[in-house]
Amino acid sequence: MAGVVRVPWYATLFRAGGFAAEVAEISALSLRYGATRHAVHHSRDDRYRIDQMMWFESKDDWYRYWESPELVEFRARNVSRFQVPIVYVWYEEIAAGELGPQVGVAEPAPDVGADGRDGGGPPAPNGDQPSPTATAA
Numbered sequence: 001m002a003g004v005v006r007v008p009w010y011a012t013l014f015r016a017g018g019f020a021a022e023v024a025e026i027s028a029l030s031l032r033y034g035a036t037r038h039a040v041h042h043s044r045d046d047r048y049r050i051d052q053m054m055w056f057e058s059k060d061d062w063y064r065y066w067e068s069p070e071l072v073e074f075r076a077r078n079v080s081r082f083q084v085p086i087v088y089v090w091y092e093e094i095a096a097g098e099l100g101p102q103v104g105v106a107e108p109a110p111d112v113g114a115d116g117r118d119g120g121g122p123p124a125p126n127g128d129q130p131s132p133t134a135t136a137a
Helices: 015-031 058-067 067-078
Strands: 003-010 035-042 048-055 089-091
Touching: 015 035, 015 058, 015 067, 015 089, 058 067
Parallel strands: none
Antiparallel strands: 003 048, 003 089, 035 048
16 A cells, blocks of 8 residues: 655754755665655754655555665664664555646737727727728828
8 A cells, every 4th residue: 555654863963964965865765666756854943853755655665665775774874863763654645735837827818809900999989980091181
């Protein structure tokens, strides 16, 4: 069953910036293990909180990623940069949405009068239509 895995990393003191960049880099690797999407969020309120989310079609694909040689090495290399335990959670996505590309608004067609000329707005105040050719007297 498809789902979203959320890994709530919590960086140790003074190491959040560099560790967040490392998480972002390793998160992209999930696509090689069957993830259809991944995201990493760095909290603005708590600068030590880093959330990693990945969308997988199956838990087996998630476990292949989490136990991959690259992730084992990542956790070993960064063990002093995050707090343990790491408690990841598998979620079933029940609703999602996003805006698509902006759709331009079509320009309105020019106002064409009954005589086929541009600007066919209201008739002249005296009720006469202006002549198509003006003559100077």
